Amino acid sequence: MKRKRTMTRLAGLALVAAALHLVGMAGAGGEQARCDELTAQDTAAEKPAEEKELVGPLTFNSELPLEVWALTIDWEEMEGVRSHIGRTPADEPLHVPECTYWWVESGGEPGWEVVAREMARRDIPGLRMRGAADAGLQHLRGLCKLRELYISGTQVTDAAVEAFKEALPEVRVSH
Numbered sequence: 001m002k003r004k005r006t007m008t009r010l011a012g013l014a015l016v017a018a019a020l021h022l023v024g025m026a027g028a029g030g031e032q033a034r035c036d037e038l039t040a041q042d043t044a045a046e047k048p049a050e051e052k053e054l055v056g057p058l059t060f061n062s063e064l065p066l067e068v069w070a071l072t073i074d075w076e077e078m079e080g081v082r083s084h085i086g087r088t089p090a091d092e093p094l095h096v097p098e099c100t101y102w103w104v105e106s107g108g109e110p111g112w113e114v115v116a117r118e119m120a121r122r123d124i125p126g127l128r129m130r131g132a133a134d135a136g137l138q139h140l141r142g143l144c145k146l147r148e149l150y151i152s153g154t155q156v157t158d159a160a161v162e163a164f165k166e167a168l169p170e171v172r173v174s175h
Contacts, residue, residue, distance in 0.1 A: 055102060055125075059093035060085075064118050067105035068094050069128075103127060103148060112136040119143055126150070134160035141167045151175045 060068060068085040085102070086094040096102050103126025106115050112132065116139040119127060126148035129136060133155040140146060146168065151161070152175050161173055 054098045054100060056096050056098045058096045060088070060096055060122070061090050061093040062088040062104075062118055062122070064088060064106070064115060065109050066118075067128075068096065068102065069105065070096055070099040070102040072097070073100040101126065101148070103150075105130065107131050108136060112139040116140050116143060119146065129154055129156075132156055137161070137164045140164070143168070143171075146171050149173045 054072075056070075066088045068088065070083045070085055072081045072083070073079070074081070080100075083097070083099075085096055088094065102124075104119070104124055105128040107130040108115060112129075112135070115127075118124075119140075120143055123145045125145055127140070127146065128150035131154065132151060134157055136154075137151075137156060137160050140149070141164065147170065149164075149171050151173065154175070156175065161175060165171070165173060
């Protein structure tokens with residue numbers, strides 16, 4: 001029981017560390033000119049992490065099969081709480097609560113190009129890719145609002161990750 005609690009706490013701390021990194025980089029500009037204007041508009045970039053504004057509440061729905069997640073950080077306790085918001089498409093829009101960060105999870109259906117278009121259209125800041133390979137990353141290169149990419153458990157190679165990081169250095173890639 002003690003080991004399970006320790007592992008849960010470590011997992012929570014990893015989420016907090018990722019969120020701290022993420023909110024600390026919210027205004028970091030990439031080298032791509034098309035993203036420079038968007039990142040320059042992020043007025044929260046100069047604030048310490050504890051003072052970052054929360055996201056939401058907002059509603060979200062999509063015709064794509066996506067899992068929607070949110071992370072809320074308790075800055076005093078330095079703990080993160082991850083919440084599964086729901087699945088799309090949904091009969092009613094999903095309510096993403098006020099949170100530190102939110103993301104979607106996709107298996108790439110109906111294709112990573114379609115997922116990337118939906119993310120750009122909806123300004124989705126994070127993506128967890130399931131079942132992806134190197135070609136899937138190519139479609140994400142134009143996502144100027146993307147801040148976090150989770151690719152653990154995929155077939156994406158280190159070479160593809162490095163090429164992606166060169167294209168979008170402001171995105172934190174967890175693999």
